[in-house]
Amino acid sequence: MTDVSRLPGPVMELWEWQYQGACRDVEDTLFFHPEGERGSSRRRRAEKAKAICATCPVMMECREQSLKVREPYGVWGGLSEDERHAILAERDRQAAEVTRIA
Template identity: 80%
Template sequence: MDLWEWQFEGACRDADENLFFHPEGERGSARRRRAEAAKAICATCPVLKECREQSLAVREPYGVWGGLSEDERAAILARPSTRQAAV
């Protein structure tokens, strides 16, 4: 339980979860605006680092986690030095 305790401190706990996950078919500026709004919440989060590390460790495929979008996490994980550390 202590391993996940950090999640109770997340700034996103009281936020609309739909802000962090794009709806089917969302594209372009609408998707960017939604993701930026989610990242703004992440920027205030006291456990941003823990969230980011967890999302990279488990290769979270969807949503904004730890202030990173799906594409940003994929780019980080695609780096050779990160791939070794994330495995």
């Protein structure tokens, strides 16, 4: 008999949390900036998206998934592209430091 204990679980069970997202019925353009959007317009749009994230029961699952896959665009789990980049850069720096010490 084949050992399946190391295989990932059913897809539905891994992603079911997404059905609980507060963003589920919101226009996706709120979470992704249009080409050329800059300055205060971009900041206001991102803040509106983050306000929805702040009410979301699965915000942390969304955030961790976006960091895990290094999502390059949009607001995910209440974090902007720049905020995710900063977190990932710090995680990478810490991992490199641990590796250097070990």
